[in-house]
Amino acid sequence: MIRVESATVAFAQGGGEDRVVLKGLSLEVPRGQTVSIIGSNGAGKSTLLNAIAGTVPLVSGSIVVDGRDCTRDPEWARAAYLGRVRQNPLAGTAGDMTILDNLALASRKGRRRLRLAVTPSIARDLAGRVAELGMGLENRLRENVSKLSGGQRQALTLLMAVLSRPSVLLLDEHTAALDPANADLVSALTKRFIAEYGLTALIVTHDMKRALDQAGRVVMMHEGRIVADVEGAEKERMGVPDLVDLFRQARGSDYAEDRDLLR
Amino acid sequence: MIQGILVEGLVYGILALGVFISFRILDFADLSVEGSFPAGAAAAAAIVTAAARAEGGAAWFAAAAPFLAVAAGFAAGGLAGFATSLVHHKLKVPPLLAGIVTMTGFYSINLRVLGGRPNLPLIKNNPLLDGARSWLGALAPPDLALLAAALLSALAVAGILDLFFHTEKGIAMGALGDNEASVIQVGVNPASLRTLGIVLANGLAGLSGALAAAYQGFADVNFGAGVVAAGLASVMLGELAIKSHYIGVQIFRVLFGSILFRGLMYAARSWGYLAGITPNDLRLLTALLIVGAVAVSKYAIKRTKPSRRGGKA
Numbered sequence: 179m180i181r182v183e184s185a186t187v188a189f190a191q192g193g194g195e196d197r198v199v200l201k202g203l204s205l206e207v208p209r210g211q212t213v214s215i216i217g218s219n220g221a222g223k224s225t226l227l228n229a230i231a232g233t234v235p236l237v238s239g240s241i242v243v244d245g246r247d248c249t250r251d252p253e254w255a256r257a258a259y260l261g262r263v264r265q266n267p268l269a270g271t272a273g274d275m276t277i278l279d280n281l282a283l284a285s286r287k288g289r290r291r292l293r294l295a296v297t298p299s300i301a302r303d304l305a306g307r308v309a310e311l312g313m314g315l316e317n318r319l320r321e322n323v324s325k326l327s328g329g330q331r332q333a334l335t336l337l338m339a340v341l342s343r344p345s346v347l348l349l350d351e352h353t354a355a356l357d358p359a360n361a362d363l364v365s366a367l368t369k370r371f372i373a374e375y376g377l378t379a380l381i382v383t384h385d386m387k388r389a390l391d392q393a394g395r396v397v398m399m400h401e402g403r404i405v406a407d408v409e410g411a412e413k414e415r416m417g418v419p420d421l422v423d424l425f426r427q428a429r430g431s432d433y434a435e436d437r438d439l440l441r
Numbered sequence: 442m443i444q445g446i447l448v449e450g451l452v453y454g455i456l457a458l459g460v461f462i463s464f465r466i467l468d469f470a471d472l473s474v475e476g477s478f479p480a481g482a483a484a485a486a487a488i489v490t491a492a493a494r495a496e497g498g499a500a501w502f503a504a505a506a507p508f509l510a511v512a513a514g515f516a517a518g519g520l521a522g523f524a525t526s527l528v529h530h531k532l533k534v535p536p537l538l539a540g541i542v543t544m545t546g547f548y549s550i551n552l553r554v555l556g557g558r559p560n561l562p563l564i565k566n567n568p569l570l571d572g573a574r575s576w577l578g579a580l581a582p583p584d585l586a587l588l589a590a591a592l593l594s595a596l597a598v599a600g601i602l603d604l605f606f607h608t609e610k611g612i613a614m615g616a617l618g619d620n621e622a623s624v625i626q627v628g629v630n631p632a633s634l635r636t637l638g639i640v641l642a643n644g645l646a647g648l649s650g651a652l653a654a655a656y657q658g659f660a661d662v663n664f665g666a667g668v669v670a671a672g673l674a675s676v677m678l679g680e681l682a683i684k685s686h687y688i689g690v691q692i693f694r695v696l697f698g699s700i701l702f703r704g705l706m707y708a709a710r711s712w713g714y715l716a717g718i719t720p721n722d723l724r725l726l727t728a729l730l731i732v733g734a735v736a737v738s739k740y741a742i743k744r745t746k747p748s749r750r751g752g753k754a
Contacts, residue, residue, distance in 0.1 A: 273620065
């Protein structure tokens with residue numbers, strides 16, 4: 179379960195005026211729910227995930243994961259119960275280390291101990307997990323991750339993110355940098371892992387069709403706010419054109435507000 | 442001659458292992474080694490000198506002096522590393538500058554440890570060397586005892602490091618220098634992990650300094666001059682000679698590179714006059730060696746595979 183309460187994020191800009199990217203945004207996601215987050219560029223989708231992960235600080239508001247307030251915790255401390263995959267396939271893995279070492283690194287969270295990271299039994303277990311990707315990586319465990327293709331590397335990153343069963347999985351356009359075939363593959367894996375591990379997930383995407391397919395709930399953001407939030411039967415009835423309409427409406431009303439403010 | 446090269450290569454090889462950890466594993470350009478290496482030498486020399494002067498009833502002190510000296514060398518170096526890490530992490534000072542701060546400050550600290558003198562001779566009192574000769578004299582021929590001691594010390598350090606880099610902590614440290622985000626992602630505080638690495642690297646430099654003082658027969662406040670370049674040249678020579686992405690091989694090839702480097706320096710000292718090279722030119726040779734090693738590895742990488750990334754320099 180994750181609760182974001184009136185989160186405000188602002189970035190300093192040259193010239194004194196701060197750019198406010200999240201404007202008192204609130205969002206509650208119950209355990210086991212998958213939420214797609216859509217919206218135009220600059221809507222604040224990635225900033226929302228970064229704020230939850232602790233990459234950017236909140237100006238005000240709070241973030242509560244599974245009942246514990248982590249608003250002030252540094253990024254690494256939150257990572258102990260958050261899983262995260264970014265757009266860049268190079269971001270989540272250590273390229274100059276082997277697939278096995280990367281998996282061993284991710285198989286448990288928090289403080290490292292002074293004991294062997296890869297024993298034969300751990301290696302067998304991790305080989306079994308990586309075989310689930312269906313990419314034959316279980317036969318390449320001693321190869322460096324930098325030798326993998328973008329799709330393979332992102333699939334591995336995804337596996338590493340779910341391996342420790344995080345309280346919340348944050349996916350920030352994690353298929354956007356991949357070719358269509360690999361994007362489909364990683365999307366299918368995402369859906370499977372979320373179901374298999376019973377995860378709570380927030381998925382930022384630009385792909386409206388995927389947003390509807392992969393999640394039981396769709397949240398639309400615009401200019402730092404949530405402008406639409408559909409789930410259940412309402413979401414099931416929607417198609418891509420309905421989402422686009424909703425998007426236009428949201429933007430239109432926003433412009434109307436702006437005009438009201440100016441008057 | 443060959444024995445001298447080997448002993449020197451192994452003793453300074455432990456220093457090169459420290460340089461390897463900071464520059465290669467952590468990707469942290471750490472110059473504090475120029476302070477931690479003489480700090481180790483000074484601490485060890487001060488301990489054995491104090492043990493020799495200790496009044497009666499302190500027999501245990503004299504007996505333990507060799508071990509205490511080595512431990513003090515490691516601790517003094519580690520302390521210098523800790524200082525660098527503190528300056529870097531708490532004040533956000535870049536690694537190069539943080540290292541310079543430490544190395545500058547430790548020059549004075551080392552002078553104090555040496556009792557206000559720039560040089561502390563160990564000619565009459567050198568328990569480390571005597572110990573090595575007497576303990577290993579039984580196993581190896583007396584003239585080889587020193588080499589055996591150096592070999593055992595260097596192999597022990599390399600073996601422990603190899604083991605360490607296969608532990609959870611060690612693997613995380615490897616990932617830290619490669620991609621910090623991947624370490625944060627698994628809930629590890631990158632600052633404390635990097636601190637551990639820097640302390641370890643400088644501790645090894647200090648240990649090497651303690652052994653070097655014993656081997657040379659004195660500790661000198663200027664011991665540190667040029668050791669970063671020497672260590673880096675050793676690391677790079679090893680990389681040129683042996684290619685591998687296995688951490689164990691990477692560790693042991695540092696020792697090999699260090700022996701190679703000392704051999705080259707010996708050759709330059711002995712036969713350099715044929716080409717008009719004097720001992721004054723050795724630093725220039727070291728610098729050219731580093732440049733040459735970088736150039737060769739860059740060129741070789743371009744030739745063999747169109748990699749998206751060259752070697753980290």
